[in-house]
Amino acid sequence: GSRHLYLFQHFWCPSTHFQGVINFQNHFKAKDSDVIVASFPKSGTTWLKALTFSIVNRKRFSCSDNHPLLTSNSHELVPFLDFIFHGDNIQHKLSYLSNITEPRVFGTHIQFPSLSNSIKESNCKILYICRNPFDAFVSSWTFFNKTKSGSLHELTIEEALEKYCKGIVGFGPTWEHMLGYWKESIATPNKVLFLKYEELKEDANFYVRRVAEFLDCPFTEEEESNGVIESIRNLCSFEKMKILEVNKSGTFDRNIEKKYLFRKGEIGDWVNYFSPAMTEKLSKAIEEKLGYKEILINPIIYVVSV
Numbered sequence: 075g076s077r078h079l080y081l082f083q084h085f086w087c088p089s090t091h092f093q094g095v096i097n098f099q100n101h102f103k104a105k106d107s108d109v110i111v112a113s114f115p116k117s118g119t120t121w122l123k124a125l126t127f128s129i130v131n132r133k134r135f136s137c138s139d140n141h142p143l144l145t146s147n148s149h150e151l152v153p154f155l156d157f158i159f160h161g162d163n164i165q166h167k168l169s170y171l172s173n174i175t176e177p178r179v180f181g182t183h184i185q186f187p188s189l190s191n192s193i194k195e196s197n198c199k200i201l202y203i204c205r206n207p208f209d210a211f212v213s214s215w216t217f218f219n220k221t222k223s224g225s226l227h228e229l230t231i232e233e234a235l236e237k238y239c240k241g242i243v244g245f246g247p248t249w250e251h252m253l254g255y256w257k258e259s260i261a262t263p264n265k266v267l268f269l270k271y272e273e274l275k276e277d278a279n280f281y282v283r284r285v286a287e288f289l290d291c292p293f294t295e296e297e298e299s300n301g302v303i304e305s306i307r308n309l310c311s312f313e314k315m316k317i318l319e320v321n322k323s324g325t326f327d328r329n330i331e332k333k334y335l336f337r338k339g340e341i342g343d344w345v346n347y348f349s350p351a352m353t354e355k356l357s358k359a360i361e362e363k364l365g366y367k368e369i370l371i372n373p374i375i376y377v378v379s380v
């Protein structure tokens with residue numbers, strides 16, 4: 075069905091997520107060992123969830139034929155916090171949460187300022203994945219076009235871009251989303267690790283190692299020489315994930331078909347969708363919203379030549 079966006083605590087919350095977000099804020103108690111995978115939608119959430127789950131659970135599950143990622147989707151193994159809290163029976167949710175094996179790994183698209191205090195006050199860690207807005211926009215455009223449940227539904231691509239640039243998209247504005255986590259990663263580098271989809275694509279092994287160090291579970295020399303990093307990277311690779319039966323069939327709760335989580339997994343596919351006018355529009359928005367902020371200093375910014 076169609077959904078609306080509510081402007082709530084300075085972000086646009088999809089109506090379908092609203093109850094879950096409120097319940098999460100009021101009831102979630104973070105544990106120090108928790109890991110939160112945070113992202114703006116269509117930025118590589120599914121991938122980072124899979125990597126994180128396999129990194130922190132590598133003693134429980136070796137990357138063999140029995141790994142849970144081969145039989146369960148990473149959104150099932152790493153549930154979204156607001157999704158867990160969707161619905162009324164809070165006690166039931168809390169007991170489910172307290173029974174998850176530690177370290178628990180969760181996903182969220184909620185902006186940093188709206189995370190629960192318990193997340194901010196505990197020693198839990200946050201991994202943030204950021205993606206070039208050009209590719210993230212095309213990814214959501216194609217995704218919500220297929221699922222017919224998103225905020226971009228029934229718009230032309232130009233109209234959708236207009237809204238995207240204005241920030242009126244689920245969990246947007248995208249700029250505030252990035253900046254919120256970015257600032258936090260600078261202020262408290264042991265708490266928030268800011269990752270970029272493009273860098274992960276370039277050198278996944280490096281970032282698998284980096285994430286493990288950040289989560290205080292670095293790879294031992296023995297693991298290094300046994301190729302554990304490489305096997306985690308392979309297990310979570312786009313090519314491997316896309317063809318798994320568990321990712322090809324079935325739907326998630328909100329009727330989103332699992333197979334649409336794996337489209338191309340490339341950098342720069344936006345050129346196949348953007349007219350020169352659209353390119354100028356998004357470039358301008360990026361410069362205006364991020365260009366003069368500290369986000370530029372450590373060049374996260376995705377320079378585009380028109």
Ligand code: A3P
Pocket residue numbers: 113114115116117118119120121209212213214216310311312313315335336337338339340343
């Ligand atoms: P494309 O639509 O450009 O292909 P999210 O998981 O946040 O919804 O992001 C979805 C995007 O991540 C999609 O981008 C999807 O193909 C890509 N993706 C999913 N799994 C991936 C993986 N294992 N490696 C690289 N990219 C992946």
